[in-house]
Amino acid sequence: MKRISQNRDLFEASAGETITVTLEASKTPFQGTFSELGSGGKWTSVQIPTPAQPVEKRKFTMPENTREFFDIVCAFPPQDQMNPDAKYRLSFSSGGTVDGPNDVLPPFVGDINDLFCEFRLPGTVPGTVLSLMTPPEKSGPPKASKKKAAKSKGTAGKRS
Amino acid sequence: MRHRIICLIFAATLTSVNSRAQVSDSCQKSVITATATGLLAELQTANAVTDPTEKAKAVNGVRRRFSNALTSSTTLGSCVGGLDEQRFAGILEIRRFDKQVGATNGASGSTSLVSSGSVPALLGLAVEYGGLTEAFSGTTVTFRTTPAKLIGAFANVYGPNAEPPSERTLLALERLSLSASFDTSRTSGASTDSGSTLLANYQQLSQVTARYIVLNDRDPLAAKNWKKIRALSLSDQSQGVANAGRDLLAPLTLMQGYDDALNKAMAAFDANTSNPSQEVLNKVLITFIQDIQLLTVLVPDWQQRVKTYVDARLKLDASHQALYHQIAKAPSLTVEYDLNRPPVVSAAAGTSPSAVAAPDLSTINLVYVASFFESEYTFNAAATFFNHTRPEMSGNFRDFRIAGKWDIPVGQVPTFVAKGTLTFSGLFEHLHQKPLGIGVSINDVTVNQPGNIGVFQAKYTIPLGDSGIQVPISFTASNRTELIKERDLRGNIGITFDLDKLLAKK
Numbered sequence: 322m323k324r325i326s327q328n329r330d331l332f333e334a335s336a337g338e339t340i341t342v343t344l345e346a347s348k349t350p351f352q353g354t355f356s357e358l359g360s361g362g363k364w365t366s367v368q369i370p371t372p373a374q375p376v377e378k379r380k381f382t383m384p385e386n387t388r389e390f391f392d393i394v395c396a397f398p399p400q401d402q403m404n405p406d407a408k409y410r411l412s413f414s415s416g417g418t419v420d421g422p423n424d425v426l427p428p429f430v431g432d433i434n435d436l437f438c439e440f441r442l443p444g445t446v447p448g449t450v451l452s453l454m455t456p457p458e459k460s461g462p463p464k465a466s467k468k469k470a471a472k473s474k475g476t477a478g479k480r481s
Numbered sequence: 482m483r484h485r486i487i488c489l490i491f492a493a494t495l496t497s498v499n500s501r502a503q504v505s506d507s508c509q510k511s512v513i514t515a516t517a518t519g520l521l522a523e524l525q526t527a528n529a530v531t532d533p534t535e536k537a538k539a540v541n542g543v544r545r546r547f548s549n550a551l552t553s554s555t556t557l558g559s560c561v562g563g564l565d566e567q568r569f570a571g572i573l574e575i576r577r578f579d580k581q582v583g584a585t586n587g588a589s590g591s592t593s594l595v596s597s598g599s600v601p602a603l604l605g606l607a608v609e610y611g612g613l614t615e616a617f618s619g620t621t622v623t624f625r626t627t628p629a630k631l632i633g634a635f636a637n638v639y640g641p642n643a644e645p646p647s648e649r650t651l652l653a654l655e656r657l658s659l660s661a662s663f664d665t666s667r668t669s670g671a672s673t674d675s676g677s678t679l680l681a682n683y684q685q686l687s688q689v690t691a692r693y694i695v696l697n698d699r700d701p702l703a704a705k706n707w708k709k710i711r712a713l714s715l716s717d718q719s720q721g722v723a724n725a726g727r728d729l730l731a732p733l734t735l736m737q738g739y740d741d742a743l744n745k746a747m748a749a750f751d752a753n754t755s756n757p758s759q760e761v762l763n764k765v766l767i768t769f770i771q772d773i774q775l776l777t778v779l780v781p782d783w784q785q786r787v788k789t790y791v792d793a794r795l796k797l798d799a800s801h802q803a804l805y806h807q808i809a810k811a812p813s814l815t816v817e818y819d820l821n822r823p824p825v826v827s828a829a830a831g832t833s834p835s836a837v838a839a840p841d842l843s844t845i846n847l848v849y850v851a852s853f854f855e856s857e858y859t860f861n862a863a864a865t866f867f868n869h870t871r872p873e874m875s876g877n878f879r880d881f882r883i884a885g886k887w888d889i890p891v892g893q894v895p896t897f898v899a900k901g902t903l904t905f906s907g908l909f910e911h912l913h914q915k916p917l918g919i920g921v922s923i924n925d926v927t928v929n930q931p932g933n934i935g936v937f938q939a940k941y942t943i944p945l946g947d948s949g950i951q952v953p954i955s956f957t958a959s960n961r962t963e964l965i966k967e968r969d970l971r972g973n974i975g976i977t978f979d980l981d982k983l984l985a986k987k
Contacts, residue, residue: 326740328548328747350701350710356723359731372707390734392554392727394719398701399805426546428555429519430511432801433722433794435554437730 322415322440330438332413332420338383340415340440341367344393345422346375349407352396353377359390389440397427397434411436504767508560513770516550517762524757540754547750551743551769554726554790560770561777562787621687622679625660656697662688667824689820698811706808713804718797725790732780733773742772810852819844820868823917839917841868842879859886867918874918884908891941901943910934935960951977 322334334340344353351370358364358381368378383389395409412421428434504513520543527539550556664687665679679685698705713719733739746769753761777783821842846863861884866877886906912931940955957971 328740328743329552331734331740348702350707352710352714352719354714354719354723356720356727359727370711372702372704390727390731392723392730394714394723394726396714396719396801398808399802402699402701402805402809404702423545424542425549428553429516429550430559431555431798433555433797434549435723435726436549437552437554437727437734439734 322413322418322420324420325441330411330413330436332438332440333443334383334389334415334440336383336385336442338415339380340383340413341378341380342393342438343376343378343410343412343414343422344395345377345410346370347406347408347410348404349397349409351375351377353409354394354396355379356392356394360384360387362389383440383442386442388442388445391438393436393438395425395434395436397432399432400427403427413438504560504770508770509767512556512559513763513766516556517759517766520547520550520762521757521759524754528755528757544747544750544754548743548747551746551766552730554722554729555794556770557729557773558787558790558794561773562791621662621664622681623660623662623688624681625658625690627658628654652702656694658690658692660688660690660692661686662690664824687822687824690817692815692817694813694815696812696814699809699813701805701808706811709804709808713800716800718793718800721793722790722797725786725793729786729790732783732786733776736776736779738776739773742769742776745769745772810857812849812851815848815850817844817846817848819846821865840871842866843868855890857888859888860884861886871918875914878913879916879918880910880912882908882910901941904938904940904942906938906940908934908936908938910936930961932961934962949978953977 322332322338322340325331325333332340342355344355346353353370355364355377362381362384364379364381366379368374368376370377381389393411397403397407407427409425410422411425412419412423414420425434425436523543523546524540527536527543530536530539663679663681663685665685667685667687697703700706701710746765749761749765749768753765780786819842821844823839823842842865844863844865846861849860851858861882863882863884865879865882867874867879868877870877884906886904889903889905891901891903911933914931916930936957936959938955938957940953942951942953944951953973953975955973957969957973959969962969
């Protein structure tokens, strides 16, 4: 796993590589939500958050022939109910490599911050307009994702 | 064929950049201005750090916040969302009331009859003019803080090797708040004339308060609330937002143009970190949004993706607000200790000593706060004791009082003023002995009347926008005051500052 952008959470990872994502809440109740994996793969839950240890850890395996991507939603209490030091810490690890933890602070507007994370196979480059013509990834239009949400219950989505 | 059509769309897009790439008013107001203002403040704070390593770290933190703001689904939904932008922008604001920033009801110069249950996390400073349950009038300045915050603020004083207090200790300390009030009218000796210079010395010290929150179901971190909040994060609504956010970014990040636009914005940000300006940050954000607008034309179902995201966000936001509203309205019980230092009283006629120092007073106060629909009610029960007795006094016990307050949120009056709070409060006090513990004469009126006192107050508190400044206007009627056995009608107007909000804006 190698970070390939300093401007967003964009990484390069080899097919079959296992990547662990760790999200920790600090001075705020844990209100983080992971989207399903864009490739259609499944998360494996490693650790679920508790009041004493508000850390969620889950992992995924890099697909063979497509990128992996997902969104992490970090919600915060409304401004007047929030500890001014509230934040989440997000880190990625694979083998001996660790990226982060990086702070996820409350957004300037609203109560919800989200991070789009992308892992590309080595040597692939983002496309131009042509990339939109390739067979659509599993993420697809929203109606499909609703079905997936229902189906995936009972897998890694099953958390405390 | 499809390939050709998309290429044509792309070409058309590039030729109509200026006519189509507009940033809506709702985006400008809800996202761009707020983000640029926040970033500017954080960059200025980061640039003020003297240690080069810490400064670089701080600037890098702001940089990450900036990139996060650019790539967030919130920005896309409210700025690149077409018709859904305005609908979405409506949920990006919050406000609430229930903090007491002024002096508690024992201190002179307070416009508050009943203590509220919570206090600002940071230092609260309030200057209020006028009297209430005391007959003295004056200007009271209150400093309020929590030890947990002070420990955090002064952590650097003890050096990097000092072991920080445990999380458990900090959580316990966060329930404790302390305040000190200074009456600036206490300029010298027996004077109670209206001085205005804050010396913050022992002479001006009029009240010291320690407050501990015994029951606080309003704390989002309380175990009971933690479970509810966690349940919301596991709900279909939260999952829907996460999936819709992913689907919003997924097609854009397939295009090199997305990273080009992002890298361009970040380079512009980097070039301006040492001397940031709101104008430049606004421009960088607007340019990025315009660049993304061009790309979204190439995503065939973009509007559907935005609609799905905005629908999911609105649903989640409604649940989120409802949950935290419920938490904010949960009951709380606070125990409070007040040390009150009555002013040195001067006698106009020669019937009593020229200057009399009454004994200091200790008050134990229980405050219970709960809600009734949108309104909030508060009950206080307090007993006051003299810290020492004199031969003519009948023991230490001075008085017992019970009070109630009902806060009702009301709508907007003039449009520039945010919603205000109408408060009705009442107080019954049994005064066991002479109010000052000793017999004194003020303006030829003897002050030594025990008995019962009833006070009623109506107050309207007007917040000036979201500035953290409030103007309380109150009308008070009583059958007597503690010092003078005459009916009293009084009108007060004041101004309070919530430094939490004022500092948050910076």
